[in-house]
Amino acid sequence: MATIKDIAKMLDLGVSTVSMALNNNPKINKNTRELVINTANEIGYIKSGIAVDLQKQKTNVILVVITDASRSYFSKFLSVVQREVAKYGYDLLIATLENSSKTAERYISEHRVDGVIIYTNLIGEDFLRKYAHKDFPICVVGHYVEGDNIYCTFPVKEPTLGISATNYLIAKGHRNIAFVKASSSTLGTPRRLNGYKKVLLSNNIPIDESLIYDAKDSTFEAGYNVTKKIIKDIDKIDAIYYSNDDIAIGGLKALKDANIDVPNDISIIGNNNLPESSLVTPSLTTVASNIEIDTKNIVKILIKAINKEPIDKKALEKTYYNATELIIERDSVKSKKK
C-alpha cells in the first residue's frame, strides 16, 4: 500500500507537504497541490483512516447497539438515529447482538468510536460503567443505567408502561384480560406488565397469574405458538394484551386458524404500531410511542457529551423515552356488551 511517504519520496517533497496537499490545504502552492493529488491518483494512493483517527484522536463515528435488526421497531429507530447523527456530521455504525456481543464489546472496550448509543439490555451495566468515560460517552435508550458519562432518558429503573392499553381494554368493558410477555431481552415487557397489574388492581380486578402468558420471544412465530396455549383457556378470557405487535400478529393468525373471531369472540391489542399491524385482518389496535422526538433528543445529548458541552442530567431524566402511549384504534378490539 502506497503511503504519503512514498509520494513524498517520488516527488522529492516532505511528507508534511504531501499531507497538506492531499487535504487541499491552501498553504501549499497550487501547482504542488495538483501535482501531489494527481500522482496520488495515479499510483492509487489510499488514505489510512485508522492512522488519521489515531493522530486526531477522533473517529467521527457513533456506534449504535441493538439486539436484533429484524424487528421493524428497531429499523425505524435506526433510521432516525442515522439521519440525526448525519446532521451533526457523524457517521453511524450498527452492531447487533444476534449471535454474540463481541463486536459491540470490542468497539466499546477499545474506544473505537466517539460515542455509543445502546438500545438493548444485553450488555452488562458494569461493563458500561467501566468503559464510559468523559472522552467516551454512552447513551442508553429504553432503560436506566446509573453511571458517570452514561446518559439515559429514563429516570428510574423500571417505569410503568402499559397503562393506556390496559385502561383502554377496561373502558371497552373487558375484565378478564390476559397479558402476553415477549422476549425476556425485551425492555418493554416488564414495564407493561407492571402497568397492566397496576391498572387491574386499581379497577378492583384481581390479578390472575394464570392469565399471564410468556411468548419467550418477540417473533410472529412465538406469538403464534403461545396463543395456541391461550386458546385452551379462551373461555375465561375477554381480551389479550400482547406486549408487542410482533407477537400480537402471530397470535392473531393462531386465533384465526382456530376459527376464533377477532374481535367478536375476543379482543386483542398489541404494542409499538408496526407498519404491518395495519395490514393484517382485522387490523390491529395497538399503542404507539413517539420514537421520533425522543430519538432526536438522544442523539443531541450524545453529541453534546462528545463535545464536552455541559449536560443537565437531572433535567434530561425528566424526558421519558417511550413514555407517551397513544392508542391506535383499529379493528381488533370491540366494546363488550354487557
Place this chain on the structure above:
Amino acid sequence: MATIKDIAKMLDLGVSTVSMALNNNPKINKNTRELVINTANEIGYIKSGIAVDLQKQKTNVILVVITDASRSYFSKFLSVVQREVAKYGYDLLIATLENSSKTAERYISEHRVDGVIIYTNLIGEDFLRKYAHKDFPICVVGHYVEGDNIYCTFPVKEPTLGISATNYLIAKGHRNIAFVKASSSTLGTPRRLNGYKKVLLSNNIPIDESLIYDAKDSTFEAGYNVTKKIIKDIDKIDAIYYSNDDIAIGGLKALKDANIDVPNDISIIGNNNLPESSLVTPSLTTVASNIEIDTKNIVKILIKAINKEPIDKKALEKTYYNATELIIERDSVKSKKK
C-alpha cells in the same frame, strides 16, 4: 486517557513489558503481569483499539453495506452474515444507506476495515473498483461488478429471475398476468421482470406494457397505493406478480379493502418469503431463494480473499446467488377453471 506509557512510568517498567503483560504474554513474569494488570484496572486504563489496528495493519472487522435495514429480507441476510463472520473470528459492522452513503463510503475509501460485503446497488461501481485492493477485498452480493479484488456470485450483469413464479401462474391457468415493480434500488426487480417477459413470450402470451406497474418503493404502503391503480384495470387481469412480498402484502390489503376476493377474483404471488407472508389472510404464495447457503459462501470467499488465499473467480461465478427459486404454495393463488 492513561496509556501504557503512563503505566510503565508508574511501575518503572518498559513499555514493551507493560504491553506484553497486558496481553497476558507468558514471557512476562507472573507477578509483573499481575501487577501491571492490576494497576491498569486501578487507574482505569483503556486500550486504544485504533492504535492496535494501525500497528497490526488489521482490524478484524468486516463491514456489510445494505440499503435499508427495515426490510426483513435484509435482516435475515444480516443475521446469517453475522453468524458466519464470527466463525472466522471477525466482527461485523453494518452500514445502511438510509440517508446517505457517507459512512459506507468513508469506511471503504479509507480502508477502515479488513473487507466489505456490499448488498446494494447504491454504491457506484467505479467507486468500488477504485478502492478494492488485494489488501481490501470487496464482495458484491446480488449483482455483478467487474473488477480486480471484487468478488461476485453473479456471473452476469443481469441474470434472469422470476421464471418459476411466472411459470407457476401460467400453469395455474392464468394468462393476463400483471407485474409490479418494487423500488428502483432493488436488485431483483429488473431480473424478475426479465424472467416474467421471457416466460410470457415463450408461452405465446404477448407482453402488454400496460400490465406492468411500478410501486416505486419496497414498502407495504407502496404496494397498497400501486394496487389501488391496478384495481381500475382489474377486469383484464387474472393474476399479479409482485416483485417482492413487501409490496404484495400491501397490495393484498388494498384488494381486500376494495372487496376483491383473493384468490377467487384474482390470484397474487409475491417474492422472498418474508416471515409475515404466512400470516396475512389469505396467506401469501411466494418464492423463496436459499439465502442461507449462498450467504455462507460469500463470507467464506471474503475471508479467503482477506487471507490472500487463491480464489478461482471463474468457478465462483458459477454459484448463482439467489438463483434457485422455490415456489412456496399458500392460499393467494387459485387454479383458474376454464
Place this chain on the structure above:
DNA sequence: TTGAAAGCGGTACCAG
C-alpha cells in the same frame, strides 16, 4: 511555501 521532527498509542524485535 516547504520540510524536519515530534508525536498519536500501541507492538514486536532484539539485545541484555
Place this chain on the structure above:
DNA sequence: CTGGTACCGCTTTCAA
C-alpha cells in the same frame, strides 16, 4: 524475563 527502540501512517507545530 525485561527494556530500548523502531515503526504503523498520518497530522501539526515550528523553523527555515
